[in-house]
Amino acid sequence: MGRTLWGALALAICWTVPASADPDLHGKSVPITVQRVDDGPFMPVSMTRIDRSKYLIANYRNVYTFDVDARMAAPMKRPEGVSTWNPTAVVYSPFYERVFIANYTGADVLVMRLVDGNLHLEQRITDHFKGPEGVAISRGGRFMAVADYVGDQLVVFERANDAWVYRWSAPATAAHGVAIVDDAVFVSGEGRIAKFNIQTGAELAQASDVLFATCINEDRKTGALIGSDTMAGRVFTMSAADLGRTSTFGANGPGHSNLSMPYCAYSDAGGMWVLSTYQGRILRIGEAGTTSYELDAPGWTYLGNGEALQNVASMWHGSVKFDHPTYDMLGKTVQPSYGALRTADNLTLVLPSRAFGNDWPFYVSTMASADDWIAITANSSPFAVLYNRKTDTLGAADLDEWDCWAIATKVLCPTRSYPVSELATRFRPFSRDPAGSVLKGKYVPLVDYWRGWQRSGG
Incomplete structure (x- = not known):
């Protein structure tokens, strides 16, 4: 699951947390009935919305459907024709009505159709990258960007004459998260988030106040960016214009007052979604409060003040x-x-x-x-x-x-x-x-x- 030192694991947000207010990370616990086909923690690392209350979740071993209203999660069968199945980032494109999956050790991006609740392989994209951890599709379908973790690079393709055509790439150490906003593409990874012109590949801005940012996404209500620094246990928002930080919250540590390597964060009309990966839970944070969807059995009932045991980012030097x-x-x-x-x-x-x-x-x-x-x-x-x-x-x-x-x-x-x-x-x-x-x-x-x-x- 990634390199020896900088393991990998990826996700997006639309509701902005005021810089002065840290949200409740414990929240109301809601158990989810999960049909498991893999061992160990559920470990959600990526999530994408496919319907009003239905989502797909990737956990490096499988893709699961997640029905929020029914409070159920179920595995999807490995698609036929896929020999190596290591799904990291899962993204649904409403424009193409297709699911795009960064298949990490498969060294490919898989383009899938959803048919009767199953994934059907339509295309394997394999050129110009070595081990993708993140993928993004522009709203209008013209561009695809890939975060190539193994290749330490951002790779950009353009849709032309019904084919994905390679356009350019740029160095990006341990590239893991990727987002497209208007005419800019953003990549996040080890120690840096960078912004590029999506047509020319010219670098426009960068931020180095992260340890290991495994995901970056667009807040589609505001046009700002939201992401997570899994090594620091933080969720952050930043300006898409200059990558200036606008808010941050969370830290790794024991108990549900903290997070445990949040691999990604998203947003939709109902609020912000945070994937606390090694706690096996997904947080939905909105104006009405926080709901903690428990994909693994909840614990920590014996622990008192978990906030006092936070591994805050300032405790780390690199x-x-x-x-x-x-x-x-x-x-x-x-x-x-x-x-x-x-x-x-x-x-x-x-x-x-x-x-x-x-x-x-x-x-x-x-x-x-x-x-x-x-x-x-x-x-x-x-x-x-x-x-x-x-x-x-x-x-x-x-x-x-x-x-x-x-x-x-x-x-x-x-x-x-x-x-x-x-x-x-x-x-x-x-x-x-x-x-x-x-x-x-x-x-x-x-x-x-x-x-x-x-x-x-x-």
């Missing part, structure tokens, strides 16, 4: 969580980073995305400790990495749930709090083989570094 206790391990002083640990001498130790048959990566990482043990967790993984400071042993412990946050001497998860000492009783060591030398370079997998460090005598 990808490093600066305002966090440091720890000594493997002969280094470390702090948590995005998907990694960062050492005092600027080495990045990449956390395992797969352990004991687990395919879930580490994204927003946090650390806790007790006695000889250090626990490293992430909201995106159902296990914790454990390190014994006395024996220099490295391994893991199952949490069996997602959206967990390490705080001081414990790990907070939706169902309960786990003392680090309890996790130590679940410890399973990583194999010391194959053991090589200490690896060199800026980015090194933590487990490989530990094995090499052990072999070199510590």
